[in-house]
Amino acid sequence: MLTCKQASFLASKKLDKKLTIKEHFDFSLHTVMCGLCRHYANEIEALHKLMQKVGKTEDSMMLIDEKLSEQSRKRIKQEMDKMLHPTK
Numbered sequence: 001m002l003t004c005k006q007a008s009f010l011a012s013k014k015l016d017k018k019l020t021i022k023e024h025f026d027f028s029l030h031t032v033m034c035g036l037c038r039h040y041a042n043e044i045e046a047l048h049k050l051m052q053k054v055g056k057t058e059d060s061m062m063l064i065d066e067k068l069s070e071q072s073r074k075r076i077k078q079e080m081d082k083m084l085h086p087t088k
Contacts, residue, residue: 002030004037011041015048043072 002010010019010027019027031038046068068076 001033002026004030004034007031007034007037008040011037011044014041015045 007027007030010023013019013023014027027041031041050068
């Protein structure tokens with residue numbers, strides 16, 4: 001079975017390329033069993049779709065229902081802070 005690191009890589013790859021049958025099967029199996037990876041895959045897919053919409057429109061105003069939840073924004077900010085200011 002895939003590790004979470006491998007599953008997150010495939011979740012990202014899946015946004016731009018078609019996964020092989022094996023990759024698709026392994027990713028699906030992992031996300032059925034791992035709620036964190038399933039949530040991560042859903043979140044990056046939502047972000048990817050939003051970025052595509054913004055890139056296609058001259059007006060980058062997003063509809064209210066297309067915004068990330070407050071919880072998602074906080075989690076993204078926390079992860080960015082961790083990457084920018086790692087503890088030693």
